[in-house]
Amino acid sequence: MGETARGQRRRGNLPAELSSFVDRVDERAAVKRLLTASRLVTVTGVGGVGKTRTVLRVAAEVQRAFPDGVWLVDLSSLAQADLLAETVAHALGLRDQSTRPQAESLAEYLAPRRLLLVLDNCEHLADACAQLVEELLRAAPTLQILVTSRQPLAVQGEHVFPLSPLTVPDPERYAGGAAAREPDAAVVLFAERARAASPTFTLTGDNQVAVVRLCRELDGIPLAIELAAVRSRAFSVQQIAGLLEGRFADRFTLLSGSSVAGRHESLRTAIDWSHELCTRAEGLLWSRVSVFAGDFDLAAAQEVCADDLLPGADMLHLVAGLVDKSILLGEEHPSGTRYRLLDTLREYGRDLYRAGGEEQWLRRRHRDYYLRLAERFDAEWCGPGQVTWYERLSREQANLMAALDHCLADPAEHRAGLELAAALLYFWMACGHPREGRHYLDRLLAPEHPPSEALTRALWVAGMVTAMQGDLDAAQARLAQCRPHAAAQGDIVAAGWIAYIDGLCALLRGDPGAALAYAEESATLHRNGGDPATGLIIALTMQCIAFAFAGQFDRDIAVTEQTWALCDEYHELWLRSYADYMRALAELGRGDPPAAVGYSRAALRFKRQLGDSTGCAMAMDVLAGATAALGEGERAARLLGIADRLWQSVGRSRLGSPDLVAAGAQVEQQARQKTGDKGFETAHADGLALDLTAAVDYALGESSPNAAGDPAQRAGWAPLTRREREVAVLVADGMTNQQIADRLVIGRRTANTHVEHILTKLDFTSRAQIAAWVAQQRDDSR
Numbered sequence: 001m002g003e004t005a006r007g008q009r010r011r012g013n014l015p016a017e018l019s020s021f022v023d024r025v026d027e028r029a030a031v032k033r034l035l036t037a038s039r040l041v042t043v044t045g046v047g048g049v050g051k052t053r054t055v056l057r058v059a060a061e062v063q064r065a066f067p068d069g070v071w072l073v074d075l076s077s078l079a080q081a082d083l084l085a086e087t088v089a090h091a092l093g094l095r096d097q098s099t100r101p102q103a104e105s106l107a108e109y110l111a112p113r114r115l116l117l118v119l120d121n122c123e124h125l126a127d128a129c130a131q132l133v134e135e136l137l138r139a140a141p142t143l144q145i146l147v148t149s150r151q152p153l154a155v156q157g158e159h160v161f162p163l164s165p166l167t168v169p170d171p172e173r174y175a176g177g178a179a180a181r182e183p184d185a186a187v188v189l190f191a192e193r194a195r196a197a198s199p200t201f202t203l204t205g206d207n208q209v210a211v212v213r214l215c216r217e218l219d220g221i222p223l224a225i226e227l228a229a230v231r232s233r234a235f236s237v238q239q240i241a242g243l244l245e246g247r248f249a250d251r252f253t254l255l256s257g258s259s260v261a262g263r264h265e266s267l268r269t270a271i272d273w274s275h276e277l278c279t280r281a282e283g284l285l286w287s288r289v290s291v292f293a294g295d296f297d298l299a300a301a302q303e304v305c306a307d308d309l310l311p312g313a314d315m316l317h318l319v320a321g322l323v324d325k326s327i328l329l330g331e332e333h334p335s336g337t338r339y340r341l342l343d344t345l346r347e348y349g350r351d352l353y354r355a356g357g358e359e360q361w362l363r364r365r366h367r368d369y370y371l372r373l374a375e376r377f378d379a380e381w382c383g384p385g386q387v388t389w390y391e392r393l394s395r396e397q398a399n400l401m402a403a404l405d406h407c408l409a410d411p412a413e414h415r416a417g418l419e420l421a422a423a424l425l426y427f428w429m430a431c432g433h434p435r436e437g438r439h440y441l442d443r444l445l446a447p448e449h450p451p452s453e454a455l456t457r458a459l460w461v462a463g464m465v466t467a468m469q470g471d472l473d474a475a476q477a478r479l480a481q482c483r484p485h486a487a488a489q490g491d492i493v494a495a496g497w498i499a500y501i502d503g504l505c506a507l508l509r510g511d512p513g514a515a516l517a518y519a520e521e522s523a524t525l526h527r528n529g530g531d532p533a534t535g536l537i538i539a540l541t542m543q544c545i546a547f548a549f550a551g552q553f554d555r556d557i558a559v560t561e562q563t564w565a566l567c568d569e570y571h572e573l574w575l576r577s578y579a580d581y582m583r584a585l586a587e588l589g590r591g592d593p594p595a596a597v598g599y600s601r602a603a604l605r606f607k608r609q610l611g612d613s614t615g616c617a618m619a620m621d622v623l624a625g626a627t628a629a630l631g632e633g634e635r636a637a638r639l640l641g642i643a644d645r646l647w648q649s650v651g652r653s654r655l656g657s658p659d660l661v662a663a664g665a666q667v668e669q670q671a672r673q674k675t676g677d678k679g680f681e682t683a684h685a686d687g688l689a690l691d692l693t694a695a696v697d698y699a700l701g702e703s704s705p706n707a708a709g710d711p712a713q714r715a716g717w718a719p720l721t722r723r724e725r726e727v728a729v730l731v732a733d734g735m736t737n738q739q740i741a742d743r744l745v746i747g748r749r750t751a752n753t754h755v756e757h758i759l760t761k762l763d764f765t766s767r768a769q770i771a772a773w774v775a776q777q778r779d780d781s782r
Contacts, residue, residue, distance in 0.1 A: 012069035012115075013091065014060055017053075018329070020192055022222075023166070023185035024054050031058045031161055035116075035144060038159040039137055042147040045163035047344040048223030048267045051148040052120055054163060059118050059146060066144075068115035076121040076343050077293040077398035079405050081128035086435055088117070088132070093692060095432040095613035098651030099469045102435065103132055105651050107139030114142040121343060122149040130155050165220035168212060183208070186215040189222060193229035194237075197326075207237040214241040217266070223344060224270035230326045231277065244273065271348050274325060283352075284310055285318045286327055286341075290349025291362045294398035295331065295340035303369045304362070335392065363406045364413075370396070370403040371416060374423035381426045382533040384571035384742055387609050393427050394611075400424065404440045417444045418458040426534075428465045430574050432611050437465040456485040460497045464504075468614075470656050472505045496525035496535050503542050507549070510658035516546035537566050537575045544582035548589060549659040556586040571742045577606040577615060584622045588629065596626035598733055601700055605726065606743060608696045614655070616696060617646035621660065623699055625667045633674020634683045640667055641687020642695040649692065701725070720761060727754040731767050732774035 031054070034041045043051050059070045073091040078084065085102035089095075089109075096105040110117075117136075122129040130153040133145055137157070147153060152160045166186035183191070183203065190211050191203040203211065214237065218224040231240050275283055288305035289296065296304075298319060306312035319339060322328040328339045341349065353359055373396065377389050393400065400420075407417025421440045428437030441462040449455045463478035479498050486494035503518030519542035526536035540563040547556035560583045567576035584599035600623040607615035620643035628636035643664070647653040654660035672680045690698065720728060723744075730740045741751040758770060 011063060012059075012066075012071050014056060014063070014070055014072055014118075017056075018331070019196070021053060021057050022189040022192060024050070024057070027054060027161075027163060028058050028061065031055070031146075032062060034159045034161055035062060035146065038157060039144045040133060040147070040153075040155060040158045041145075041161060042149055042152050042158055043161050043163050044149055044152060046165075046221070046267065047150065047347070048221050048342075049163050049165055050222040051163055053222075055118060055120070055146055055148050059116060062116065066114055066116045068113040070116040070118065072118045072120060074120050075125055075129075077402070078125065079293070079402065080439075081125050083401070083436065083439060084125060084128045084132055086439075088119075094649045095611065096649065096651030097432070097434045097469055097614065099471045100651055103135050106132075107136055109648065110136055110140035110143050113140065115144075117143065117145045119145060119147045122147055122153065123151055126151060126153060129153055166215070166222060166225075168215045168220045170212075184212075186220045186222075186225060187211050190215060190225050190229045193226045193326075194232035197230045197233045197324075201232050210237040210241045214244060217241070217244050218270055219266040221267050221270070223342065224267045226326060227270045227274045230274075230324075233324070244269065267344065268348075271345065274327065275348070275352075278325065278327070279318075279321070281310060281314060281318055282321050282325075282327075285315075286322060286345075287349045287352035287356065288358070288362060289322075289328070289339070290341060290346045290353060291366045292340075292399055293402035295338040295395070296399065297336060297338050300369060300399075301339070304365045333395070335395070338395070366399070367403040367406050367413070367416060367420070370400050371420045371423070374400065374420055374427075377427070378423040378425065381430075381574075382537070382570050382572050384573075386430075386572070386574050390427075390431050390610050393424075393431065397433075400427075401436070401440075404444075408440070408443055411447065414444055414447065414449065415452070415454055418449070418454045422454065422457040422461045425461045425464065426574075428461075429468055430610060430612060432613055434465040434468045438462065438469065441465065451485055451488065453489060453491070456482060456489060456491055456494050459485065460494050460501065463501050464497065467501050467504050467508070470508065470652050472508060475501060476505055492525055492529040493531045493535060496522045496530035496539070499525060500535070500539050500542060503539075503546075507542065507546065508655055508657050512546040512549040512659070516543060516550070519543040519546060533570055534572070534575065537563060537570075537572060540566065541575055541578045541582060544579065545585070548582060548585040551589065553586040553589040556582060556589075560586065568739065568742070573606050573743060574610060574612070576743075577603040577612075577619075581615070581619050581622060584619070584626065588622060588626050593626040593629035596622060597630075598729070600626060601729070602733060602743070604696060604700060613646055613650050613692075616692075617643055617650055618660070620646055620696075620699060621654070621664055621667070624671075625663060628667050628670035628674070631674060633671045634679060636667060636671040637675055637680045637683035638687040639699055640664070640671060641684040642690060642699060643687075644684070645688050645690065645692065645695060720758060724754055724758050724761075727751065728758050728770055728774050731755065731758070732771040734771075 031041060031043060043055050045051050056072070059072070063070045071092055073088050075084070075087065078087050085106055089102055089106055092109070094105065094109060096102060098105070119129060119133070126149060129147070129149075133147070133153060134155050136143060137145065152158060166189065167184060168186045169184055187203070187208065191201070194201040214228060215225055218228060228240055228244065235243070275286065278286065285301070285305060288310070289301055291304065292300070298315060301319060302312040302315045306315060310318070319328060323330045323339070327345060328341060330337050330339050353362055377393060381389060404417055404420060407413040407420065417440070421437065421444055424437065428434050441458060445458060445462060459478050459482035463475045463482065466478060467475035479501055482494060482498060485491070486498065499518050499522035503515040503522065506518060507515035519539050522539035523536055523543065526532060526539055530536070540559055543559045544556050544563065547553070547559065560579050563579040563582075564576060567573070567579065580599045580603035584596045584603065587593075587599060588596035600619045603619040604616060604623065607619055620639060624636050624639035624643055627639055644653070654664055668680070675683060687695065726744060727740055730743060735743065737751040737755060738748055741748045744751070755767070759765065762770070762773060764770060764773070
């Protein structure tokens, strides 16, 4: 079949286990049996019983049966049922930017795939989950879904597995100090967690009866047992059991004075006791960090939770105390440690802050922190930190959405909501989230608002994200609302963006002449009192593509050079990669496909770092076109399949642009002439089937060795690492070390080191030799 990248599929996104998993052998076997008989299995049970851990272990054990992977969707931090389908799509790596219902796009994506979807924590969205699950199962015959919820979804065909607490035997079975028998699961769980808290802990004949008695008092609920086990750091098992005894007659009185029987009561008893054993400051922090949706870092905790009662200087040791008590879970990330509460402990903390009258104060503090973060992101986006910002806001997405939800819920907060939603412009448009942006902007703009700068900006930002979805009439309706406000306020920035969005609409309607006029107007405004950074650069990129679509390739290149210079001035890479794409279009139009390959790959390298599916798809299209022009029909067909796969994830093929659609058709025709219809269909299907990560690696010459025909895998490239190959290509493209550092988002010193290593490995003495060598590898690949 020639070069191929078959088999390169992501197997899913299951997280690594952070602690040992105890028993549940029979339950896991039962759930797996249900999965062989049913396409929908719901594991139910009370909070803290271990639904998530059990289901994730089952999912990992059956992963081999699902060639398209096992995919976890954590719904615990999702408050808006309207965004359920979007949340599932993002977990699967889809970035549909169209106006189609997201559930419809999901169904289309899942229809040909055999995968297992794990929906975790569905109880607060049960109706929405039931509706989406039914729709997906009808559309995708080989899809299976595994659910955790405190209640069934009540969907036809659902098999429900109630997960019970761990069984705990009668303490009399352990009487007499005999520890010879195999301990039960609840006892093993306590012992393992106690040993983690206190390495000297040992389960013996002397303490085993006390452990059994304690586990029985806690009804075998794993979370309650784990919370109690942490206390072995300060108390003996006998002391822990004694402290808990007698506390079950009057539980749930801490906040409401009500009483809940059975297992809920046992868990609440353990949580109450954990809270009472915290210091006053630790207990207050537990309550306050419950305002976070998902995880958070120490800086966020200090900004949101600190006051006179909880000084910021004390935050580090208070957080450490809650981690030691297993109230907070600490997880290491490249950016540092992040903390989170288990859902049950978060619910408890929120009960505390509501009872203490702090809810509104806390939610405003939370909103204000994330508004400041978004404003910093907006101010710093046009600079060298774009990938870092993308990664940070992606981590904080649940908290950003929670802050917007708070603004939507209270009319008095709508103004702040407009400011927050508008400050996230580049998160919506550059990082693949226009659906969410429009969701919030449309709702925030629905009521009448008095004129303000916040309203003006929110209106044109709404126009921008709406145009990105291809809803051009709605976009221009937003601009019509915005124009009088911008004129009355003398807002040149808004006027510049309005002109740009008008041009984008013209371009997507197939009128590059009108688009060029609007782009020139936008650039003039931004040079004269508007936004001289992103606003001006994006106007120039529109001029470039308008020239390319009009066949004026020399003018395209001239403006591209201006765009590059401005991007380099700001160390801006997102729009620079679009300029690389425009240059690739121009070089292809001028009859230089090797140069077009280089520039389209340069664009692709950065686009993938931001998850910019639209940019990746556009770059992949021109790369396929350049490859076809070089006469490599099979590779071009495969690249076109990858491009079509990317456009599927975006949701609008070629953005609906007549020019982009025509270009894609031309590439297909060229490739078919080389391969024949059957060869084209085979290679194209191969590209369509690739996981997106593997697909982009393949296009860049970075796929695994089974891509036998890929130049990056040939012997000539072998001395270099993947990163060194990237650096070598950029050296060949004429970049300085500083430009390489900016492009790859690495330090200047690191770039210097990579170049030195390349020279040493290849026994070269100059950058010109590197450039000649790369050119030879490119020739060999053709």
